[in-house]
Amino acid sequence: MASTGLSETATTGMSEESPDICLPAPQLAHGALVIPPFRVCFLNQWFIHWQPMRIELANLVPDRYRIMVVQNFWIEDPNPDLTQCLAGIFLARRRRDGQWEAAENWPVECRSIAAIGELDLRDAAHPRLTHEPPC
Amino acid sequence: MLTNATRRAFDVIEVTNEMPTHRMGGVGTVMESLMSGLTAEGLRPLWFVTDHGYRPGQVEALLACFAEVAVGRAEDLDAFEAPLLHVHSYQQNPALHAQLRRRRAIYTVHSLLAFEESSNGVALGGAVCGQEAMISLADSVVLLSESERSKYHALGYEALNARVHVIHNGVRCAAPYRAPRGKRVLGFCGRLVPRKHPEYVQWMLTEPGFETRQVLIAGRGFSPYARDLLDRHGLADRVRFLGWCAGPRLEAFFDAIDVLAVPTIYEPFGLVALEAAARGIPVVCPRTDGLVEVLGEYAFYCEDTSYPAFREAMRCWDAASPAALAALCEGARARYLEAFTDLAMGQRYRALFAQLMAEPVPPESRPPGSENRNRAPHRPA
Structure with missing residues (x-):
């Protein structure tokens, strides 16, 4: 699901049409995970987050996280353009069985759209971030 | 405060x-x-x-x-x-x-x-x-x-x-009345909870004759079941989840759909069916609870709350002529205007x-206790 969404976005070149909103390019800055505004195309719908996000690393339990773009079912959306949907970011942890947590499960109940990176906080002094793919 | x-x-x-x-x-x-x-x-x-x-x-x-x-x-x-x-x-x-x-x-x-x-x-x-x-x-x-x-x-x-x-x-419905509509887009609106059976309308896309139809779902909540349903039936590109719709987005949803499916097994009133009726959208639903009081005979009713019954009612909708659809929607709209507007509700509450x-203040009611409540007789299928 994730690779499909990202490849569709890349082929349409929508990021060039809207330079103010780019594909997700998470960064580590001043002890925080910073995610700029983004939109991802998946199955002919755009999943959009209009504002930058800043997640303080100190608030996260030391662990590996998968950074997921999800369809956000928790915010009321008045946008009449039905091709656009609200997106959010879900940080999935590894479960004991080795699987990544799924955003679909209670209590999050959001739809996984695309994986955009991994965040490794197991060494708190040296957090690592990998993108897939880079913006 | x-x-x-x-x-x-x-x-x-x-x-x-x-x-x-x-x-x-x-x-x-x-x-x-x-x-x-x-x-x-x-x-x-x-x-x-x-x-x-x-x-x-x-x-x-x-x-x-x-x-x-x-x-x-x-x-x-x-x-x-x-x-x-x-x-x-x-x-x-x-x-x-x-x-x-x-x-x-x-x-x-x-x-x-x-x-x-x-x-x-x-x-x-x-x-x-x-x-x-x-x-x-x-x-x-x-x-x-x-x-x-x-x-x-x-x-x-x-x-x-x-x-x-x-x-x-x-x-209150400020949206224009528009009927009859087409046969292309099936709609579902509401919380994605088991009693509302949001899967029924998606299953319809797997039925003969519905291969080119689409589904729009407006409502809160998603689940592994919803995800797996799309994957299992290959429906992901024909079902659009619109999320928690409000105001103009909800109106755009109503404008985009040709029929509203309400395959619920418990419905105290049927607010979404009423909103559809006010706009000229035909409703397919079982004769569940308040839905019958809202829609009268002006709906495509399922014989029961099962999927086969829902499928049959959807086929009746699909087979209906434009004139039949228009007559049904006009009947539902007339019921709305007569009894189910905001003004009608306001009158009833004022009365x-x-x-x-x-009236004089009534005596204190019996307090709740373990001996005065029967089990809810209704159980999900």
Whole structure:
């Protein structure tokens, strides 16, 4: 699901049409995970987050996280353009069985759209971030 | 407490957990209709929001959008005077119960939680007992349909409070009436919970003759089941989940669909079916509870709540001629205009308020207890 969404976005070149909103390019800055505004195309719908996000690393339990773009079912959306949907970011942890947590499960109940990176906080002094793919 | 009220005395205080913004369910829509309906009747209510889920910024927006609003704890109701409390809360707390003991109050039950519990297959724990306490403490109870009255009786709730009235909801619809529509887009609107069977309308896409149709789903919640359903049937590119739709987006949803599926097994009233009827959208549904009272004979009814029955009703809709569709939608629209507008609801509540105020205060109702409630007879299939 994730690779499909990202490849569709890349082929349409929508990021060039809207330079103010780019594909997700998470960064580590001043002890925080910073995610700029983004939109991802998946199955002919755009999943959009209009504002930058800043997640303080100190608030996260030391662990590996998968950074997921999800369809956000928790915010009321008045946008009449039905091709656009609200997106959010879900940080999935590894479960004991080795699987990544799924955003679909209670209590999050959001739809996984695309994986955009991994965040490794197991060494708190040296957090690592990998993108897939880079913006 | 935060308030923009300009005075302390009102005709009635509407106590709610939800206003017409960031609606968790149908109660926010009913509040919106009460605002216009009661105002048209010359009443001046206070809108008292308590036990809510709004964030601070959303509370500020509420106070900016709507007049005569107070947001606070149940104890803060003491700051206002009114001959009647009209309570819609589905979140209960002891302080609100204390208000109901001391003040004259009507409790509108928007959904019987004992039936929500059984029809969704979930345990609501103390919420059912809390609702029973509210029922017993209110002077009068309002239910949304005659069907709800039957369920109220089946639960043994008349032992808690026998002063029961049925008042149907109403809605204001500014959208244009447009019928007949096409046959291309199937719609579902509502919380994605088991009792509403959102999977039925998606399964229809796998049926012969429906290979080119699409589904739009407007509502909160997603689940591994919803994800797996799309994957298992290869439907991901034909089903669009629109999320939690409000205002213009909800209107765009109604404008885009050709039929609304409401395959629910418990429906206290049927607000979304009414909103569809007002706009000229045909409805496919079982003869479940309040839906029949809203739509009369003007719907494509399923014989029962099973998927095969839903599929058959959908085929009837698909086979209907434009003239037949237009006639059915006009009938549903006529029912809406006659009995289910915001103004009609406002008239009914004003009449009930006047009736209750003319009566002496009734004796205290029997308190809730373990011996006065029957099991909810309804169980999910």
